[in-house]
Amino acid sequence: MDQNGNWPSTLSLAGTDSVLVTVYARDPASNARYVTAATVFTLTGSANVSFTSGGATITSFTIPANALQAQFYVKGISAGTSSVSISNANYTTYSPSITVTHDRKDDHH
Numbered sequence: 756m757d758q759n760g761n762w763p764s765t766l767s768l769a770g771t772d773s774v775l776v777t778v779y780a781r782d783p784a785s786n787a788r789y790v791t792a793a794t795v796f797t798l799t800g801s802a803n804v805s806f807t808s809g810g811a812t813i814t815s816f817t818i819p820a821n822a823l824q825a826q827f828y829v830k831g832i833s834a835g836t837s838s839v840s841i842s843n844a845n846y847t848t849y850s851p852s853i854t855v856t857h858d859r860k861d862d863h864h
Contacts, residue, residue, distance in 0.1 A: 778827075
């Protein structure tokens, strides 16, 4: 499991608070691999981020059979650092962290 470099390390509440990420299934040698059956991954995160797809909040996503990737959005909700986990029993858990900043131009703190 891997995010191919487009997983955000920071999100800003000042406009760049939602980023489309593409997640790839990978084999032990780190090559992108097609899955033979639909494979569900669980998403967990702290209260300052959420995951969305099709405008709805999600807690999991599926890489369809005969595909190697899935896409969804990660969105900043409130300032702080969030530990995120993408997991499936047959894959190594991916655990990035995201810092959500309060970069509003009208915020002079």
